[in-house]
Each structure stands twice: as C-alpha cells, then as structure tokens.
Amino acid sequence: MKRSLLVFAVAALASGAAMANADLAKAKNCMACHAVANKVVGPAFKDVASKYAGQKDAEDKLTQKVLKGSSGVWGPVPMPANAQVNEAEARTLVKWIMAQK
Numbered sequence: 001m002k003r004s005l006l007v008f009a010v011a012a013l014a015s016g017a018a019m020a021n022a023d024l025a026k027a028k029n030c031m032a033c034h035a036v037a038n039k040v041v042g043p044a045f046k047d048v049a050s051k052y053a054g055q056k057d058a059e060d061k062l063t064q065k066v067l068k069g070s071s072g073v074w075g076p077v078p079m080p081a082n083a084q085v086n087e088a089e090a091r092t093l094v095k096w097i098m099a100q101k
Contacts, residue, residue, distance in 0.1 A: 012059075016066050017028060021092055021093065021097045022036075022094070022096070024089060024093060024096075025093055027086055028085050028089065028093070029075075029082075029084070030093065032080070034098055039075055041077055041084060041097065042074060042077070042079055043074045045097045045100040046100045046101055047097050048062070048100075049097055049099070049101035050101050052098065053098070055101055057083035058094075058097065058098065059091065059095065059098065062094040062097070063081065063087065063090045063091050065095050066082055066085060066090040066093060066094060067081065067085060067087065067090050068081050069081040069082070
C-alpha cells in the first residue's frame with residue numbers, strides 16, 4: 001500500500017512539473033507560434049525534440065535560440081529573440097520541449 005502511494009505521489013509531482021512547464025510556455029508566449037504536436041508558425045515541440053535528440057549540446061544550443069532567436073533552421077520564418085524569458089526559464093522550457101518526443 002505504501003509503495004503504491006509513493007508511486008502515485010511521484011507520478012503526480014512529475015505530471016505537475018510537466019504541466020507547470022506547459023504553463024510557462026503559455027505565459028512566455030511560446031504557444032503563439034508553437035504547439036506540442038503540430039506545426040503552427042514554428043515547428044512542433046515534438047519535432048524539435050526529435051531533431052535534437054541525442055545531441056550533447058542540444059540544451060545549451062536551444063537555450064540560446066530561445067533567448068536570442070534563430071533563423072533558417074525550420075524554414076524562412078525567423079524566431080525572434082525572447083526578451084521576456086530569462087536564462088533559467090529558457091532552460092526549463094528547453095528541458096520540457098526535449099521531453100516531448
């Protein structure tokens with residue numbers, strides 16, 4: 001009984017963290033151009049996660065793209081710099097995005 005309660009608690013915390021990061025993505029306007037499963041203006045987060053999966057420097061590279069913007073990787077529409085996102089928030093968002101595969 002205690003073990004199943006512990007498993008439930010861990011699962012609830014993990015899903016709460018995932019939901020919190022989705023809320024952060026909404027709060028920082030990421031969802032204006034992106035969605036988890038389908039392309040909007042920018043690529044789907046699951047596509048980003050697949051493209052960068054297994055790359056050792058992916059988290060650092062994507063954090064910089066969130067902060068400074070990017071162009072040419074996913075087509076002609078550039079991603080602008082995100083001045084409303086600090087580095088810690090960008091890392092949190094990138095970790096969440098990378099878990100969307």
